[in-house]
Amino acid sequence: MMAVLELKNLEKSFGKLEVIKDLSFAVEEHSVFGFIGKNGAGKTTTMKMILGFLQPDAGEIYVNGERVAYGNSKTNRYIGYLPDVPEFYGYMSPKEYLRLCGEITGLPKEVTQARSKELLSMVGLENTNRRIRGFSRGMKQRLGIAQALLNEPRLLICDEPTSALDPIGRKEILDILSIARERTTIVFSTHILSDVERIADNIGVINDGKLVLEGPVQNIKNMKRKDTIQIVLSNQEMNTELMSRINELPFVLEGALEKDGILIKLTNAEKFGKEIMSLLVREDIPVLRYEILEPSLENVFLEVVG
Amino acid sequence: MKGYLAFTKKEFVEQIRTYRLLICLSVFFLFGLMSPLLAKLLPEILSGMDLQGMVLAIPEATAMDAYAQFFKNITQMGIIVILLVFGGVISNELTKGTLINILAKGLGRHTVILAKYTAMLVLWTLALAFASLVNHGYTMYMFDTSDISNLLFSLFCLWLFGAFLLSLIILSSVLTGGNFGGLILTVVVLGGLLILDLFPKLEKVNPIYLSSHNLEFLTGALMPADALLPVLVTIALLIGNILVSISLFNHKKL
Numbered sequence: 253m254m255a256v257l258e259l260k261n262l263e264k265s266f267g268k269l270e271v272i273k274d275l276s277f278a279v280e281e282h283s284v285f286g287f288i289g290k291n292g293a294g295k296t297t298t299m300k301m302i303l304g305f306l307q308p309d310a311g312e313i314y315v316n317g318e319r320v321a322y323g324n325s326k327t328n329r330y331i332g333y334l335p336d337v338p339e340f341y342g343y344m345s346p347k348e349y350l351r352l353c354g355e356i357t358g359l360p361k362e363v364t365q366a367r368s369k370e371l372l373s374m375v376g377l378e379n380t381n382r383r384i385r386g387f388s389r390g391m392k393q394r395l396g397i398a399q400a401l402l403n404e405p406r407l408l409i410c411d412e413p414t415s416a417l418d419p420i421g422r423k424e425i426l427d428i429l430s431i432a433r434e435r436t437t438i439v440f441s442t443h444i445l446s447d448v449e450r451i452a453d454n455i456g457v458i459n460d461g462k463l464v465l466e467g468p469v470q471n472i473k474n475m476k477r478k479d480t481i482q483i484v485l486s487n488q489e490m491n492t493e494l495m496s497r498i499n500e501l502p503f504v505l506e507g508a509l510e511k512d513g514i515l516i517k518l519t520n521a522e523k524f525g526k527e528i529m530s531l532l533v534r535e536d537i538p539v540l541r542y543e544i545l546e547p548s549l550e551n552v553f554l555e556v557v558g
Numbered sequence: 559m560k561g562y563l564a565f566t567k568k569e570f571v572e573q574i575r576t577y578r579l580l581i582c583l584s585v586f587f588l589f590g591l592m593s594p595l596l597a598k599l600l601p602e603i604l605s606g607m608d609l610q611g612m613v614l615a616i617p618e619a620t621a622m623d624a625y626a627q628f629f630k631n632i633t634q635m636g637i638i639v640i641l642l643v644f645g646g647v648i649s650n651e652l653t654k655g656t657l658i659n660i661l662a663k664g665l666g667r668h669t670v671i672l673a674k675y676t677a678m679l680v681l682w683t684l685a686l687a688f689a690s691l692v693n694h695g696y697t698m699y700m701f702d703t704s705d706i707s708n709l710l711f712s713l714f715c716l717w718l719f720g721a722f723l724l725s726l727i728i729l730s731s732v733l734t735g736g737n738f739g740g741l742i743l744t745v746v747v748l749g750g751l752l753i754l755d756l757f758p759k760l761e762k763v764n765p766i767y768l769s770s771h772n773l774e775f776l777t778g779a780l781m782p783a784d785a786l787l788p789v790l791v792t793i794a795l796l797i798g799n800i801l802v803s804i805s806l807f808n809h810k811k812l
Contacts, residue, residue: 300812303661303662305658305812306811307811322809323667323808323809324666324808326664328661328662328663328664329663329664331662331664333658335655335658337655338655338658339655339656339659340656340659341568341572341656343571343572344571344575348571352567352568352660353660355564355567356560356564356565356660357664358560358561396659400659400662403663
């Protein structure tokens, strides 16, 4: 598989503040790469360097095998970019804006027209003929995706596409991105981990200017696996008794009594869960609910970054 | 080239839909209309005033007075209008972030500068031509214009000064941030040029020459050949402004 995007030993500081220190990663074709980091971790800075908007202090960036040059970046013709807060010419309608984008990229008129129609219906703006001036943030975000996809880019870069949106807007954007992934490679930055879990294949976690964790989402979740079992008893009075018995078990890392039941952290819920169940049966403790909680990226993230 | 045409077209659409075209044309139309009218009416206004016995000998107004008004209006109010309309031409788009999408599509940064300058130049040319036509027509109607010489050249000088001013606005707008940075820097540079204009030795290497001697060409006191050096210097400065703007813009952080 060919890498559409490759960053090699990237460094960037603003004055004395070192934002990026030795950042390297590669994104394979037809994958979705989630670029995760705290606010101010350097996600936007990295993206701006990929687009040639900022000059790296050291290191190299390759898009589709071509080196990115600062200032006049020819490599941008392979890229579709959705800025964190996309801004448009307020006096244009979405159709007019896409026509301008098509003309700038040098697409033939008919192609622009056909694709504008298709993209606008994909992002749900096909019947919006008023000027962009009065658009909501979510609408702008959706138009942003349409303009980014217009030239069928090899690489779609989205800078925090969902951060500023309400839950419905977020869902819409994620749905659109899931459709877009079939045509292109997507790199998107975020600090909302549930979004990453929903659509990303691979993730990279940036902290302190370096990539501290990288790989397929599933592997990473399992690698740091710490399962949690939640037990809710029908007779609340037996909670304390059960707690003390559970904490005696050798494979239990931590047992805690929370308001929504007993939470037991252990290394492998499938293997050792049986012993907990047999304990419940042996002691004749009536159970209302027994659940193995899915490991989440959030735990991994907090562990790596925190 | 395609990108240049597309972006120039966008600039024209912007001028129309943000009312810049309308503002410029109507203000310049007023200048064209007002100048001969003021020249005609000023003596009558003065003579109608009660001067408490003072006698003012006011000569009959001529076409020269109309043109004096015209050049004064354009070089003062006209330039202020141009400054206000175009002051943030680059910095506005950078502050708002509208240029990001466009540049991320691979449009060359030099194209942005050239397209914007083209559109500004076209608007200035239209406005000035409009004002000149109205002014000249009205002046012809009210006065005898037979002794006017070098009219086209004098107007060309004014146009070239405007073209220089626009290149200066672009450069200032690239250099500074914010909505008014470009405007303020242009005013500062113009102020500097006006001060330099006080030294007679430097007069001919100063673009101000093109906007301060227009009437003398009409009266025949100056001939086009006299303005050769200022014209060449101004063209050189104009091209220099654009080239420096492009080079600075290419290295600008976005």
